[in-house]
Amino acid sequence: MITGREFTFTPQDFERIRTMIYDRAGISLNFSKQEMVYSRLAKRLRANNLAAFSEYIALLDRGNTQEWEAFINALTTNLTYFFREAHHFALLAEHVKSAKHPVLLWCAASSTGEEAYSMAMTMAELYGSMNPPVRIIASDVDTTVLEKARAGVYNLSQIERLPHEKFRKYFTEAPGNQVRICTEIKNMITFTKINLLDERWPVKGPFDAIFCRNVMIYFDKKTQARILEKFAPLLRQDGLLFAGHSESFHHVANLFRLRGKTVYELASHG
Ligand SMILES: C[S@@+](CC[C@H](N)C(=O)[O-])C[C@H]1O[C@@H](n2cnc3c(N)ncnc32)[C@H](O)[C@@H]1O
Known part of the structure; x- marks a missing residue:
């Protein structure tokens, strides 16, 4: 004691x-x-x-x-920041760039929203539009962080490493040294509570990409496998699964194959 x-x-x-x-x-x-x-x-x-x-x-x-x-x-541990593991966002843009259909993305452990907003900004840049044909579902089990994500208000210090151009395009200043994500970027995203452990998830694919980064490290291999088995059928055949920098899914090699830099594709993809 x-x-x-x-x-x-x-x-x-x-x-x-x-x-x-x-x-x-x-x-x-x-x-x-x-x-x-x-x-x-x-x-x-x-x-x-x-x-x-x-x-x-x-x-x-x-x-x-x-x-x-x-x-x-x-x-829950909620550490996150804008454009964390920045190479993933470049890869995401490269992946959807030739899509002929409306793009559907899932940010499956969104925490306070920085990751989902980074995905949305990446899409706005790719399409050269503040209203691209892209929907992003962003979810988390933690309702407090989801509230913050929905509000989209951050301390100025949280975006000081972003290029000024991004600040100018996607944020407006808010009182008390804060910044607010612009409405168009916000409108691309639906924030909702989803516990990855739940039997049923209120999402319908097919997703072009699922970001599930820096959350699997909190789960044991058995739980990870259970979740990965449910991700697989929700992805498009050529869809991508983005993992965190210290996460690896080689224990489900029957489902996912490493494509490089903690990005996975379906093992069944040709
Ligand atoms: C360290 S943050 C990672 C945030 C973001 N994905 C990133 O990489 O920057 C982990 C997030 O996973 C969420 N989380 C933990 N267990 C979860 C579960 N069972 N279902 C959904 N989200 C969960 C936590 O609430 C937390 O916001």
């Missing part, structure tokens, strides 16, 4: 929380994450006026839907 703390937190509590977040969101927390769990959930205990993690677990056990949402939101 960790003592001298604001809240009582036993190894058994950690074990229960580990199981609960794994079952609900697929997130695998190893034992080194005890401190992280304590600090991220402490605010939930405070908000609920509780003194011990066991009381918090009991609250979740009673099926409090709102608290379950807050619990998941607290335990």
